[in-house]
Each structure stands twice: as structure tokens, then as C-alpha cells.
Amino acid sequence: xxxxxxxxxxxxxxxxxxxxxxxxxxxxxxxxxxxxxxxxxxxxxxxxxxxxxxxxxxxxxxxxxxxxxxxxxxxxxxxxxxxxxxxxxxxxxxxxxxxxxxxxxxxxxxxxxxxxxxxxxxxxxxxxxxxxxxxxxxxxxxxxxxxxxxxxxxxxxxxxxxxxxxxxxxxxxxxxxxxxxxxxxxxxxxxxxxxxxxxxxxxxxx
Numbered sequence: 705x706x707x708x709x710x711x712x713x714x715x716x717x718x719x720x721x722x723x724x725x726x727x728x729x730x731x732x733x734x735x736x737x738x739x740x741x742x743x744x745x746x747x748x749x750x751x752x753x754x755x756x757x758x759x760x761x762x763x764x765x766x767x768x769x770x771x772x773x774x775x776x777x778x779x780x781x782x783x784x785x786x787x788x789x790x791x792x793x794x795x796x797x798x799x800x801x802x803x804x805x806x807x808x809x810x811x812x813x814x815x816x817x818x819x820x821x822x823x824x825x826x827x828x829x830x831x832x833x834x835x836x837x838x839x840x841x842x843x844x845x846x847x848x849x850x851x852x853x854x855x856x857x858x859x860x861x862x863x864x865x866x867x868x869x870x871x872x873x874x875x876x877x878x879x880x881x882x883x884x885x886x887x888x889x890x891x892x893x894x895x896x897x898x899x900x901x902x903x904x905x906x907x908x909x910x
Contacts (some may be wrong), residue, residue, distance in 0.1 A: 740806060740866050742813050744787040745780030751906060753779070753787045754887040756874045758794040759801040760828050764884045765821040767897055774899030779906060789817070791870040792883050797828055797836050800858060802867045804840055807857040808847045816847050 753775065757764035772787070779785035793799040801820055808816045820827070820843060827839035841854050849857070857863060874880040878887050886893040886902070889909065895901045 741791075741870070742789045742810065742817075744776055744789070744814065746783050746786055749780075749783055749786040751779065751785035751910065752889055753785055753902075753906075754790050755787065756790045756792040756870075756878075756880050756883055756885040756887070758792055758798040758883045759805070759817075759820055760793075760795055760798040760824065761883045762824065765824045767884045768817065768821045771897060771899055771902070775902060778899065778903055784910065785906065790874060791867045792874050792880060792885070793867060793871060794883060796833055799864070799867060800833070800837055801827075801840050803857050803860065803863050804844050804849060804854065806863055806866065807849060807853060807860075808844070812847050816844070819843055819846070 755767070755772070757768065775785075775787060780787060791802045793802055805813060805816055805820070820840075823843060827836060827843060830836040830839065837858070841849070841851070844854060874885070878885070878890075878892050880887075880892075884897070886897065888902075888906065893902065893905060895905055
């Protein structure tokens, strides 16, 4: 794809999702989210690690694929912490991918996200959102999402509401304006995004 066309498509996607957020804010007051986010670890753990990500963000892919596995191993296996993966879509493509992720069974959701991030450079490229949706559909077909279910997930207003609420919550509660952003026990983490540095921080607040 030519850079000019890619930038034009990205700009359009951003405008669309910003418009959706504005309309959603006017129509729906802020409210508590239901338990639809993927939670890794024991729900009553003392430490809560929230990771706000956009599925089209390359830095989010790096964090998910290179850092998250270490955090899971170091802190969720022993019950010290739970990790909550939060949606913060930056464009329409990320919003649609997030919608589909919530239609995958909770048992396979992490594996689906792994695949989405691994294939990010492939499915995020397209002439338009319809082409990108087809690429997301191809990935999701390996996770029990057929054509009919895929289309119903994209059209599910409740599904979209949960994702937009997640972004609104992150913006209002933690002043998040970029991804990825890590929040640990309701405090925005601002050090290096490495397993070593995050682990050091968690050890200090245990």
C-alpha cells in the first residue's frame, strides 16, 4: 500500500472511532463495566495489573508477546497478582478486532490475542475496513468463529458498548491517551515496560 493511501485510511479510521466515542458519551453516562475483560489469575489477588492496549498498536504487540508471558509466569501462577487485559482501541480496525476477541471463548481468548498480535502486520494492511475485516475473519475462523457469528459480533451494539466504555474508563480514571499503558493497583506505571522493571515495581508494593 502507498504511504499516502495508508495515512488517508488511518486518518479516516481515527475520525470514525472518535465520532463513535463522542456519540457514545452523549448517549450513555459513564458506568461500571461488567466482567467482560479477560482476567488472568485469581480474581481476589492482592495486586491488580491492568494493561490498556489497542490491537493495531505495534508497541502493544511487543508488550503482549514479549513481556506479558513473563508477568503471567512471575505473578499469576503463584496467586500474587491478576492481570486484566483492557481494550483501548485507537482506530476502527482495532475496535473491530476487539469486538471479535470478545466473541471467542474465554478459554481461547488469550490464544486469539496472541495470534492477532503475531499477525498484526498482515491483517492491519488493507485498502479499506472491509478488506481488513476479511483478514480478521480469516484469523478468527480458527477459533470457532464462522461467517454468521463474525458478522453478528461486529453488529453487536452491547459488544461495542463494552469496548468503548473500557476506553472511556481508561481516559477518565487514569488519564490514558496512548497505548500500551499499564496500571498497577489503580496507579499508572511509568517506568520501563520490561519484565524486570515491572517485577521490581511490584515487589516494592507487595
